Amino acid sequence: MLNRNLQDLRTFQKRTFILGMGKAFFSFVLISKLYYLQILNKSKFGKLSDTNRVKIRILYPERGVIYDSTGSKIAENRIDYQITILKEDKHKIPDNIKKLSNFLSFSEEEKDFIKKNLKKKSLDDFIIVKKNLSWDELEVFEYYSYLFPYLSINKQKVRNYNNSLAFSHVIGYVGYSTKKKDSKLQELKIGKTGFEQKYNSILQGKEGLQKIESHASGKIVRLLEAKKSLSGKNLDTNISKQLQEFCFKQLQGKSGSVVVMNVNTGGIVSLVSSPSFDINEFSYGIREDQWNLLKNDPMKPLLNKSISGLYSPGSTFKLIVALLALNEVGFNPNQKFFCNGHLFLADHKFHCWKRKGHGLMDLSSAIEESCDCYFYNLANSIEIDKLAEFSNIFSIGKKTGVDLPNELGGLMPNNKWKKDKKGDIWHLGETYNAVIGQGFTLSTPLQIATMISRIAAGKKIKPSILRKNETFEKLNIPLEHLNFVRKSMYNVVNDYKGTAFSSKLKNNKYQMAGKTGTSQVRRISLTERESGVLENQELPYNLRDHSIFAGYAPFVNPRLAVSVVLEHHGSGSKFAAPFARKVIDFALKKNIS
Numbered sequence: 001m002l003n004r005n006l007q008d009l010r011t012f013q014k015r016t017f018i019l020g021m022g023k024a025f026f027s028f029v030l031i032s033k034l035y036y037l038q039i040l041n042k043s044k045f046g047k048l049s050d051t052n053r054v055k056i057r058i059l060y061p062e063r064g065v066i067y068d069s070t071g072s073k074i075a076e077n078r079i080d081y082q083i084t085i086l087k088e089d090k091h092k093i094p095d096n097i098k099k100l101s102n103f104l105s106f107s108e109e110e111k112d113f114i115k116k117n118l119k120k121k122s123l124d125d126f127i128i129v130k131k132n133l134s135w136d137e138l139e140v141f142e143y144y145s146y147l148f149p150y151l152s153i154n155k156q157k158v159r160n161y162n163n164s165l166a167f168s169h170v171i172g173y174v175g176y177s178t179k180k181k182d183s184k185l186q187e188l189k190i191g192k193t194g195f196e197q198k199y200n201s202i203l204q205g206k207e208g209l210q211k212i213e214s215h216a217s218g219k220i221v222r223l224l225e226a227k228k229s230l231s232g233k234n235l236d237t238n239i240s241k242q243l244q245e246f247c248f249k250q251l252q253g254k255s256g257s258v259v260v261m262n263v264n265t266g267g268i269v270s271l272v273s274s275p276s277f278d279i280n281e282f283s284y285g286i287r288e289d290q291w292n293l294l295k296n297d298p299m300k301p302l303l304n305k306s307i308s309g310l311y312s313p314g315s316t317f318k319l320i321v322a323l324l325a326l327n328e329v330g331f332n333p334n335q336k337f338f339c340n341g342h343l344f345l346a347d348h349k350f351h352c353w354k355r356k357g358h359g360l361m362d363l364s365s366a367i368e369e370s371c372d373c374y375f376y377n378l379a380n381s382i383e384i385d386k387l388a389e390f391s392n393i394f395s396i397g398k399k400t401g402v403d404l405p406n407e408l409g410g411l412m413p414n415n416k417w418k419k420d421k422k423g424d425i426w427h428l429g430e431t432y433n434a435v436i437g438q439g440f441t442l443s444t445p446l447q448i449a450t451m452i453s454r455i456a457a458g459k460k461i462k463p464s465i466l467r468k469n470e471t472f473e474k475l476n477i478p479l480e481h482l483n484f485v486r487k488s489m490y491n492v493v494n495d496y497k498g499t500a501f502s503s504k505l506k507n508n509k510y511q512m513a514g515k516t517g518t519s520q521v522r523r524i525s526l527t528e529r530e531s532g533v534l535e536n537q538e539l540p541y542n543l544r545d546h547s548i549f550a551g552y553a554p555f556v557n558p559r560l561a562v563s564v565v566l567e568h569h570g571s572g573s574k575f576a577a578p579f580a581r582k583v584i585d586f587a588l589k590k591n592i593s
Helices: 002-040 042-053 087-100 108-119 135-143 194-198 241-251 279-284 288-296 314-327 363-369 372-379 384-393 415-422 428-435 445-457 479-494 526-531 572-589
Strands: 054-059 073-086 126-130 151-161 174-176 189-191 208-214 220-227 256-262 268-274 337-339 342-345 348-351 359-361 513-519 546-553 560-566
Touching: 054 220, 073 087, 087 108, 087 126, 108 126, 126 151, 135 151, 151 279, 174 279, 189 194, 241 256, 241 268, 241 572, 256 445, 256 572, 314 363, 314 372, 314 384, 314 428, 314 445, 314 479, 314 513, 314 546, 337 372, 342 372, 342 428, 348 372, 348 428, 359 363, 363 372, 363 479, 372 428, 384 428, 445 479, 445 546, 445 560, 479 513, 479 546, 513 572, 546 572, 560 572
Parallel strands: none
Antiparallel strands: 054 208, 073 126, 073 151, 174 189, 208 220, 256 268, 256 560, 337 359, 342 348, 513 546, 546 560
């Protein structure tokens, strides 16, 4: 019996030892694992833990405000209230949308927006479910928020434009960035056109972020940390909000451009292109059908015609030809040529706009009454290369350097251009067309306004949207020659024979100087000449002439230059000149400069 008890005790002790050793081994393994996890890999697994617990919300920067010349806001920002959900809970979106649709409406565009968001890779751990919530929608969501524990409200600052139609081309709009470096910031918007694009790096600012704690269930607990976004800088412009809106209103229903410049500073006071489009639609996200309408519109509302529309300058170009002639040694401005309505070069007949002719003309009267035949006679002694080089001084055929993207330089042809582009030499008959602003010559409305500003100021004025202090060097042209052309421009508007006499300023305190122009868009055949040239209103719209006027005011101590181009309207004296008078009358009355 005793032996049996001893045997049982030994067996028990052996088992106890084995169990003890097993317990010690497993304890060692457990302690080693804990040491491995908590000591050796504390940094690694701490980050993983934080990743599961801490979520990132990107704070997009507030763009700088854009002001007009009086301090009124042209482009500012508004709060956009958005409904968001964590990425890891995106599988819950269909059920939440279905339930949320009982209280808030979702358009097809919004549903497509959600699908696109789900596919995007972003640094942000939140997906936008619905944006641009109205106050009513926000109130409804807050009331029923207990039904949507996985959804939360976020707010961002988005671009908002005052009178967006009037400023569409000059201020431009913002849109989503397509740059590779911004690919992880899916809601980042940058300047796409206009002033917004040109000064985007100044206006944009720098993004920030929030670190937010969430439960394993995906519910947000609290804000842990925040790094504020840096707002972009505010910018002041030369634009007059008052004049911009007035010009835009006057252009309604017309296709064309108005540019108003300060002749002393180069400041763009107004720059309007018509027809226009709503830049707020681009800021909020334009619908595809609306984009296609704008893109395919034959009136080209997306084109900034003031800086990218190309037109023959017409008779406004005669001012440059006159200055070139005056600069020639021995030229006498009192020299007269007879205009009987046409002139022959070999067997080709060149016509004056006035069929019965102007009679005897000197240079001043030829400018005042816009006699083509006088300038045909001048063309006989003008070299096209010299005319092209001289024209560049006034920014005809050369970019003005305005601080807007996509400016075109137009075209001032010369011998080399003709040889390179047409494979032919330059002919005198082409100079005949060039001196009256027709033929190959193309310019933008801004170039025409810059030309007038340089004539009025006698300096190399450079146009600018951004308000800044800048000095300009004088033109290398004798003052007496500039004054001769200025006085001739005065007669155009204020003498009864002038082509713009009916467009004298109503305010007797001031006078305007200017030049009318008519830009042909078609070639008139010999048959039509013989049977009678058709009036503009008898032609299809797209074959009618463009109406042009360029001028400055007041005549004494000038402040403002204006160029007006009305597409397919006809005579510059009948349409563009009266339009310019309204603009200048308004600007002077309101003391806008």
